[in-house]
Amino acid sequence: MTRANRPFAQLIAGAIIVSMTTGAGPALGVGDEQSQRRFFLNEHAIQGLAIPDSNACNPPDVLRDLFRQIRPVARVYPTENYYYFSFFRDRKSYSGSLRLALDSRDKGILQFVCYETSTNWLKPDTDAGVDKSFTIEDGVSVRKLGDLEYDVEFQGMTVKFLLNKVDQTPTKQLRTGERFAGRIFDESGIMFDLIYSERDKAFFFVLDRQGVASDLLKKVRAKTFLSKRTGFLFFEDTALDRLVLIAVNASEVRKNTIYDGPFDQLPENFYENVGFWKYVYDAYPEMVGKLTPGGTVLGSTLVFAIASYREYVSEKDLSFIAPCMRKHAEGTGRILCLTGQKPKNRRR
Numbered sequence: 001m002t003r004a005n006r007p008f009a010q011l012i013a014g015a016i017i018v019s020m021t022t023g024a025g026p027a028l029g030v031g032d033e034q035s036q037r038r039f040f041l042n043e044h045a046i047q048g049l050a051i052p053d054s055n056a057c058n059p060p061d062v063l064r065d066l067f068r069q070i071r072p073v074a075r076v077y078p079t080e081n082y083y084y085f086s087f088f089r090d091r092k093s094y095s096g097s098l099r100l101a102l103d104s105r106d107k108g109i110l111q112f113v114c115y116e117t118s119t120n121w122l123k124p125d126t127d128a129g130v131d132k133s134f135t136i137e138d139g140v141s142v143r144k145l146g147d148l149e150y151d152v153e154f155q156g157m158t159v160k161f162l163l164n165k166v167d168q169t170p171t172k173q174l175r176t177g178e179r180f181a182g183r184i185f186d187e188s189g190i191m192f193d194l195i196y197s198e199r200d201k202a203f204f205f206v207l208d209r210q211g212v213a214s215d216l217l218k219k220v221r222a223k224t225f226l227s228k229r230t231g232f233l234f235f236e237d238t239a240l241d242r243l244v245l246i247a248v249n250a251s252e253v254r255k256n257t258i259y260d261g262p263f264d265q266l267p268e269n270f271y272e273n274v275g276f277w278k279y280v281y282d283a284y285p286e287m288v289g290k291l292t293p294g295g296t297v298l299g300s301t302l303v304f305a306i307a308s309y310r311e312y313v314s315e316k317d318l319s320f321i322a323p324c325m326r327k328h329a330e331g332t333g334r335i336l337c338l339t340g341q342k343p344k345n346r347r348r
Contacts, residue, residue, distance in 0.1 A: 046088075049089070049091050051090060057096070059112050059138075060139075063112065064157075067159055068157065071157055073159070075162050076162065077164050077185050079268055080099075080265050082187065083099070084097045084258070085097065095115060096115060098110060100163065102271070102295075103292050104294075108141070109133050111132075111133055114129060114130045115130070131301070148162065149161070168182060168267070168273055171195075173241065173242045174240075175197075177198050180196075181196040181275075181279045186262040187265060188230045190207070190262070191207075194206075202332075203283065206242050207234060216229070224246075225243065231248060232261075237335065245262070245309050246309055246335075247311060247318075248312075249312060249313070261307060280304070321338065
């Protein structure tokens with residue numbers, strides 16, 4: 001149900017083309033400059049690896065170099081307001097994020113995380129990362145310009161951060177007893193509608209086909225499609241013509257990549273607008289009084305998250321699909337089975 005600020009803890013809780021259009025968030029440029037290919041060059045990685053640096057995640061140094069590259073404008077697409085980055089230094093690969101969190105950005109706080117990039121072949125060292133909150137005392141000024149727009153100044157450099165204004169118009173693809181709990185933008189580039197079943201007190205993620213990305217989906221089972229880019233596994237809920245996320249790749253979860261699933265990209269900027277906490281506290285009454293308006297567990301750095309889907313390693317791990325289809329007729333019961341959930345206190 002909760003997770004620590006990423007990445008220092010694990011969460012406790014035939015081909016078809018999905019065509020999508022530009023959403024209401026930060027615009028994806030289509031001009032000549034924006035439409036050019038952006039390359040991650042191997043030569044830069046190798047050059048970075050050769051630079052000696054015993055303190056590669058030193059927050060002021062990382063922030064300075066990052067601001068030099070991203071100014072004057074940074075577009076933050078994920079809906080929990082993470083701006084992700086990675087770099088190579090001193091024979092190692094590093095990853096991290098900046099975050100203008102709902103709970104703290106208007107208090108002048110910029111959250112910073114930096115750590116050695118996770119791998120499949122080594123157990124993550126959860127104590128090796130750096131987690132810092134930059135404030136005016138550190139020379140970082142955070143100034144609100146307008147709705148979801150902030151100027152952040154550091155060492156004479158100013159970056160305008162544009163947070164994602166995701167359209168929260170409720171989807172009409174709902175069954176009786178289902179509620180729209182918000183629309184999210186995952187760091188993978190995929191948008192989802194978060195759906196809450198009041199009868200079963202359970203959440204699940206539905207692909208939003210009006211998002212800004214496109215994916216090629218390969219049919220791997222009856223009514224089951226695998227994203228060739230992200231590894232996300234979707235099940236076709238044919239009665240409502242929607243694709244439900246039922247699993248993500250376990251290797252991506254372990255490595256903490258952008259394909260580890262949307263559990264940590266909830267509609268933070270729109271919690272109040274969509275009545276998000278009403279649904280959360282209905283499903284998890286034990287959390288009442290324990291969370292801030294932004295979802296942080298009081299007295300800790302843990303943040304509420306929802307991982308209502310399975311993990312798989314390869315196609316051989318998809319044997320759960322056929323039994324769920326046989327046991328449950330099309331509907332929420334089948335979806336809960338496919339996502340590995342059990343209804344709680346089912347209402348009659």
